[in-house]
Amino acid sequence: MADYRLPGEWSKDGMVFGRTVAKEAIDRLESFEMSEGEVLLATYPKTGTTWLQELIWLVCNSSKMDLARSVPLDRRFPYLELQLEGSQSGIEMLQMMSHPFLMKTHLRSETFRMEIEKGKVKVIIGIRNPKDTLVSFYHFYRMTYNLGNFSGSWDDFFELYKTKHMLYGDYFQWYSSWLQYIDKPNVMLVKYEDMHHRLSDVIKGVSTFLGKNLPENVMDDISLQLSFDSMRHNNMVNKTLTGNFNMQISSFMRKGKIGDWKNYFSQEQSGAVEKSYKDTIEPFGIGLEFE
Ligand code: A3P
Secondary structure, X not given: OOOOXXXXXXXXXXXXXXXXXXXXXXXXXXXXXXOOOOEEEEEOOOOOHHHHHHHHHHHHOHHHHHHHHOOOHHHHOOEOOEOOOOOOOHHHHHHOOOOOOEEEEOOOHHHHHHHHHHOOOXXXXXXXXXXXXXXXXXXXXXXXXXXXXXXXXHHHHHHHHHOOOOEOOOHHHHHHHHHOOOOOOOEEEEEHHHHHHOHHHHHHHHHHHOXXXXXXXXXXXXXXXXXXXXXXXXXXXOOOOOOOEOOOOOOOOOOOOOOHHHHOOOHHHHHHHHHHHHHHOHHHOOOOOOO
């Protein structure tokens, strides 16, 4: 299974892509200009992107919260490099929208280097501990038609991780590329585990970062909409409308927990990830919770 290939696989700079991302879409993004007041959410897959996306959208659109119950999140907050056959790409979607844009990407920072350095766009980087991220990714590989519905075991999937043969590339390489920017004033880091333990503080922190001054009762409403139960039952965010997933295999809003990795990782696997974490993430002065 270590030789597993995605349907329509191609690669760029160590990042592997399938048929959901076109090379031309990435090339176009390299010269895509962002404006003052826009937000770029950068996350490695399965780190709570959808949760943080909905949080940012609600903070920026607190007067139109009903739209969050009637318009799919992917239409409110486009996924830049996504190019599904027969549907609009992320960039095409933006062309139909008005500024300021909220944009999501799973690409490494190199594509956006110029825009990050110009400092106009606000960048929010989402991170989750690598062990839970990998377990969530394993189930995502299994449930996703465009990833070929991976049928291997957890150990088989871990081999893909070890050989760095992963959609969007290696977790640690990915974060090395983005975390170099965390001290810039237009960049904020949000941890999945903080959203679990301190959701109100994260909502406040993101509001302040984006220059939104929200009353307490609005923040409470946002908090309620972001609960796992609420999001699991909300078809605008739980991906049931996309048709890209076999939800009999796993649901997109699967467990939403910290520490599920303990049900999968062997001691050896845990030690290997721990070492990469110590070598790569800790030097940035970042600590992540694993349970
Ligand atoms: P699990 O597979 O561990 O359950 P992404 O949006 O980057 O694909 O991340 C998906 C992960 O975020 C899934 O993790 C999902 O359950 C979790 N998630 C989404 N919304 C959540 C919420 N409101 N609370 C907790 N976890 C959430």
